[in-house]
Amino acid sequence: MTQSYVILGDGISGSSAAETLREEDPEADVTVITDEGEPLYNRILIKEFAKGKLPEAPISIHSEDWYDERGVNLELNTHVTDVDTDAHEVHAYDGSTYEYDKLLVATGGTPTSLSSFGVENADADGVHHFWTFQDARRIREHAEDAEQGVIVGAGLLGIDFAAVCGAQGIDAKYLMRGNRWWRYALSLEGAEIIHDGLRSKGVEPVFDSGVDRFEVDDDGRVEAAIDPNGERFECDWAGVAIGLDFNVEFLEDTPVEADHSGIVVDEFMQTGVEDVYAAGDITRFHDTILGEQAQNGSWGSAKEQGQVAAKNMASDDEVEEFRWVSSYSITHFGFPFLSFGHPTEGDDYVERKYDEGTYRRVALKDGKVIGGVLIGDLAPQQKLKQLIREERDVGDQTDVLLAEQIDLDELAPAQQ
Ligand SMILES: Cc1cc2nc3c(=O)[nH]c(=O)nc-3n(C[C@H](O)[C@H](O)[C@H](O)COP(=O)(O)OP(=O)(O)OC[C@H]3O[C@@H](n4cnc5c(N)ncnc54)[C@H](O)[C@@H]3O)c2cc1C
Numbered sequence: 001m002t003q004s005y006v007i008l009g010d011g012i013s014g015s016s017a018a019e020t021l022r023e024e025d026p027e028a029d030v031t032v033i034t035d036e037g038e039p040l041y042n043r044i045l046i047k048e049f050a051k052g053k054l055p056e057a058p059i060s061i062h063s064e065d066w067y068d069e070r071g072v073n074l075e076l077n078t079h080v081t082d083v084d085t086d087a088h089e090v091h092a093y094d095g096s097t098y099e100y101d102k103l104l105v106a107t108g109g110t111p112t113s114l115s116s117f118g119v120e121n122a123d124a125d126g127v128h129h130f131w132t133f134q135d136a137r138r139i140r141e142h143a144e145d146a147e148q149g150v151i152v153g154a155g156l157l158g159i160d161f162a163a164v165c166g167a168q169g170i171d172a173k174y175l176m177r178g179n180r181w182w183r184y185a186l187s188l189e190g191a192e193i194i195h196d197g198l199r200s201k202g203v204e205p206v207f208d209s210g211v212d213r214f215e216v217d218d219d220g221r222v223e224a225a226i227d228p229n230g231e232r233f234e235c236d237w238a239g240v241a242i243g244l245d246f247n248v249e250f251l252e253d254t255p256v257e258a259d260h261s262g263i264v265v266d267e268f269m270q271t272g273v274e275d276v277y278a279a280g281d282i283t284r285f286h287d288t289i290l291g292e293q294a295q296n297g298s299w300g301s302a303k304e305q306g307q308v309a310a311k312n313m314a315s316d317d318e319v320e321e322f323r324w325v326s327s328y329s330i331t332h333f334g335f336p337f338l339s340f341g342h343p344t345e346g347d348d349y350v351e352r353k354y355d356e357g358t359y360r361r362v363a364l365k366d367g368k369v370i371g372g373v374l375i376g377d378l379a380p381q382q383k384l385k386q387l388i389r390e391e392r393d394v395g396d397q398t399d400v401l402l403a404e405q406i407d408l409d410e411l412a413p414a415q416q
Contacts, residue, residue, distance in 0.1 A: 003028045005313060006090055006100035008080050008250075010034035011043065012299055013280025013306035014106035015062065020310035022070045028314075030072045031098055033090070035079040036132060039064055044299050046136035047160040050143065051167035059133065080107075085254045085273050102313045105251070105263060105271075105278040106306060109244025114152070114211060116245075121214035126222035127238045130157060139239070143168040146237035150225040151203070152211050153241035154181045156297075156328060156339070159194070161239030163332035166201025173233050174198060175209040175225065184344040185373050187351055190359040193375050197333035206233075214238065244297070246282045262295055267321040269309035277313055279305035288323050289388060290370060294342060301326040325385045329378075338378050341371025341388050348395075352402040360402060367395025380406050390414035 005021050007014045010032050018032050040062045048054040067074040079093040083103065090098040111129035114122035121127070126146075128139050143149075143164055149172035151161045158174070159181070165172035174181075180191035181198075195205050209231070215224040225233045248258040256271045257264040262284040269277045269285070280302035287294035296302070301324055308322045330337040335357050346363030353359045358376030362369055362384065369387040374380060383406045387394060392414045394401065400410045 003314075004099060004101045005030045005104070006098050006102075007032045007104045007106060008090065009106035009108060009247075009280070010036065010040050010074065011106060011108050011280060011302065012040065013108075013302040013309075014104065015040040015306070016303045017104050017106060017279060017306035017310040017313075018067075018072050019070070020307045021314055022072060024311060024314035030070075031075065031100075032067065032072060033075045033078050033080055033092065033098065035077065036134075037077050038133065039067065039074060039076070041133050043131075043133075046133050047130075047163060049133070050130070050136040050139045050160075050164045052140060052144070053167060080250045082250045082252070083254055083256075083276075085256065085276055088275065090250075100275070102275045102277065104269075104306075104309055104313065105248075105256075105276065105282065106280045106302075106309075107247035108281045108302075109246045111157075111241065112243045112245050114240055114242065119211055119213055121216050121222065122240070124214055124216045124222045125220050126236060127214060127240060128161075129240055130160060131244075139164060140168075142237055143170060146170050148172070148233075148235045149237040149239065150175060150211070150233050150235040151239045151241075152225075153239075153243075154178075154183065155241065155243075156182070156330070157241035158239070159198075159330060159332065161241060162198055162201065162203045164239070165203050165237075166198075166332070169202075170237055172203045173235075174203050174205045175211060175227055175233070176205060176207055177210045179207045181205065185339060185363075186361060187349075189353050190351065190361055190373060190375060193335070193357055193359055194333075194337070197335070200333070206231075211240075244281070248282070264293070267323070268312045268318045269305055269322060270312065270318075277309045279309040285322060288321060289325070289391060290342065290345075290365070294345070296324070296326045298326040298328045300324075323389075325388045327381070327385075335376050336374075336378050338374045338381055339371070340374075340381060340385060341369070343371040343373050345370060350398045350402055354404065362398070362401045364395060364398070367393045369394060369401065383408055387411075 149165045149170040151174045154176040181194045209227040245260045246262045251258045263278040267286045311320045327340040348364040351361035362372040
């Protein structure tokens with residue numbers, strides 16, 4: 001019998017699932033539904049577009065022909081409003097219904113607005129969020145004319161806003177809570193390298209700050225941010241990156257375990273509801289390395305999850321599990337930066353600053369490496385990732401992890 005697969009979302013996880021399903025099940029009906037107006041593009045590269053460093057063309061990954069050639073039905077501009085898991089149906093805003101034998105939810109997240117925290121004028125004209133290519137087009141167009149900027153959100157996406165300001169010549173203030181950038185993953189020593197990188201781009205970090213409210217002019221355009229200390233920062237451009245709300249509204253009336261922090265799946269990307277799978281940023285998956293629930297927010301992980309889900313969907317069995325050490329790099333500065341694994345989830349951390357621009361921090365849990373951050377020298381990443389995959393107990397040998405050259409032979413062998 002011909003199987004019918006419906007995939008919600010045409011990001012990297014949904015799109016790679018469609019490709020794998022077609023390979024695994026050449027006769028199947030495969031439909032990909034997205035509320036965006038364009039097929040898969042490289043979300044990682046939209047920051048380079050917003051910076052003004054890349055034109056549109058290289059950012060696109062698939063044309064509509066790519067789907068046609070594979071017999072995949074692509075529905076653009078189609079917002080899914082609800083799913084009926086008993087009837088095996090998906091309903092869209094335009095009234096259309098899609099029947100499925102197996103469903104993959106790969107709808108990712110939407111940037112959280114400061115309005116969720118009661119910040120006045122959080123969605124005023126000129127206050128930007130960054131997730132889609134359309135966002136990048138707006139950010140770039142506005143950045144080309146802007147003079148003063150404010151950035152909020154001291155994490156991996158906030159730094160992209162800072163890089164846009166640097167590249168577009170916007171004189172910007174980066175308002176951070178606490179005394180440093182990405183305080184959950186870095187000590188002050190490590191973060192200072194990033195602060196210097198920001199300053200070199202004309203972006204000034206402001207600590208123990210944040211936004212209490214935005215002020216707008218008579219036309220509703222942002223003109224200042226007021227921080228919790230009452231300091232006023234004039235701005236005609238603002239970027240907010242304080243996290244994601246996952247897109248699960250359409251599952252509200254289903255038994256799928258989901259909320260705005262994601263969808264719960266096992267290591268095979270199965271939800272607890274028959275024939276419903278999930279993949280990508282949206283999943284709170286069972287991490288077989290950590291032995292507990294985890295969440296990733298990176299391109300490589302989302303792609304792998306899409307492929308794993310598709311293989312299990314096509315075989316109607318648990319043929320492949322997701323076991324992955326993710327990584328995320330930043331290339332905006334004159335030095336490399338990489339975070340890997342789960343750098344913020346440790347119960348212990350070891351770190352070392354080798355010189356003004358080289359730093360390593362390793363996160364451990366129960367004596368095992370689970371993630372970390374490398375600045376300046378990324379060479380140790382392969383060995384540290386290997387240790388994560390092997391789940392080696394290194395708790396009493398952490399000095400080896402900080403040696404300039406890591407020698408794995410100095411560590412106790414992995415348990416079989
Ligand atoms: C500016 C930026 C820079 C980044 N840089 C890096 C980086 O350097 N390295 C890295 O590893 N990762 C990076 N990431 C993160 C990476 O892009 C994501 O982890 C990855 O794209 C997630 O893919 P996904 O398929 O899970 O979800 P998404 O790419 O979010 O795709 C989900 C899709 O579902 C659609 N959708 C949502 N709700 C509905 C609905 N109700 N109906 C229909 N369609 C719906 C959405 O519009 C979207 O197209 C970056 C992200 C951004 C925004």
